[in-house]
Amino acid sequence: MRSYGQYCSVAKALDVIGDRWTLLIIRELLLRGACRYTDLRAGLPGIATNLLAQRLRELEQAGVLAREDAPPPIATTLFRLTARGEQLESVIDELGRWGVPLMVEPREGEEFRAHWLRFPVELFLLDSAPERPPVTLELRTGGEPVTVCTTPEGVRVCAEHVPQPDAVLSGTPQLVLGVLSGALELDAARARGLELEGDPGVLARLLPAARDVPAPLGGHIPVSGGGEAYARSAGDATAPGPYPAGR
Amino acid sequence: MRSYGQYCSVAKALDVIGDRWTLLIIRELLLRGACRYTDLRAGLPGIATNLLAQRLRELEQAGVLAREDAPPPIATTLFRLTARGEQLESVIDELGRWGVPLMVEPREGEEFRAHWLRFPVELFLLDSAPERPPVTLELRTGGEPVTVCTTPEGVRVCAEHVPQPDAVLSGTPQLVLGVLSGALELDAARARGLELEGDPGVLARLLPAARDVPAPLGGHIPVSGGGEAYARSAGDATAPGPYPAGR
């Protein structure tokens, strides 16, 4: 990318990761760990193959990621974030947090990968009973299912399939996300097609963190111009939004 | 900007603020508050005037900023972040934090504005004696001077000129930044041209927060390929960098 030519740490950062697709490549590597070229392509629907190759080259030279040979059985190269690259997690986190209100409008024909849910889910869920035995919640939103697990470190999302989840939530991404963010009552979501199988207590255990939060997308909010609708629905244009604020 | 077409909060955020120059416009509005068109141009050296106009239009429509008429005496329009736009502060903060290691190489002919120093400065300085009377430190790095003030809320940078600062630090941006980040000893910086006038105790009071941190740019670090040199100089490629980590 052409440099901004400014002696400012924000501009310098954007010189490295401000290019189109770059931060989404970082997102994939953060979410999925070391990836093959093909895995990256699968997680970045819409990217041109030459662009992906070019970005990977640039990011390698910038010290953000490194390529390594996979262990003997398989002969392929893996792309993995360096320590410096992993420090971008907080940037991606904040971006993802800011972007959550934009998820209310599903828009026709958008791609979806279940592992992308990890950012909002780990933001919104909190284990209200960590002393009790761990539980698992499977989310089926279209693609591969993902599993939400309670761990001593907090609520985590893992891609591996768990044989006997304690509960299963099935439906469109916006219904699942609406319920998990506390913006949509479970009954309302069910009325609109969400299905919950297994132990309902699992949801109750994980959701309370989101309950404190006013509901920004309760029914059908007509999203007109953009983020404005979201700010207006919060009732006060100058107050911070209903989602957890930065830091 | 062309949408990524992904139902992911990170991609959605980048759909809005991922365009070139967009986040730097947000930076300016965060640092300087409501700005006129001309002020923005001055703080964004290198931007084409048509691009600035186009971005302002897009950001207004996205609800990130709003234009307002200035109070009666002057007849001009001001651009101000909305509440939604101000929520981008944490994104800019994290970007700026990540970019600080890139400041070691000054690169020929880069533009500089003193108010850009606010991000690193407020990151690194801490008032170790808040019970004592407030002090002010003026930084002269080329452009307009800025003043660092101790406040009940912490150390802040303000653009206004303070008549009698308790101390004055003059020198190149990288020398001033090196000292303030704790990466460069004051004596070493003086040997390379930094000048300190007034009460040296002011620096001692503000600096301790940075002292805990290993020095990444002690002498002349040969920056070769990119961020790698930084990671290597920290002594351990897998450990988090010497700057405060995210979150």
Place this chain on the structure above:
DNA sequence: CCGCATCCGGGGCGATACTG
């Protein structure tokens, strides 16, 4: 199949000139 390189059309971007 995996990891690219090449080619080409269109549009975003950069620089300058100009205007109400």
Place this chain on the structure above:
DNA sequence: CAGTATCGCCCCGGATGCGG
């Protein structure tokens, strides 16, 4: 002061090819 107009270039997107 706050933009609009214009033009050239290069980045980006999409398709195809190709060696290991």
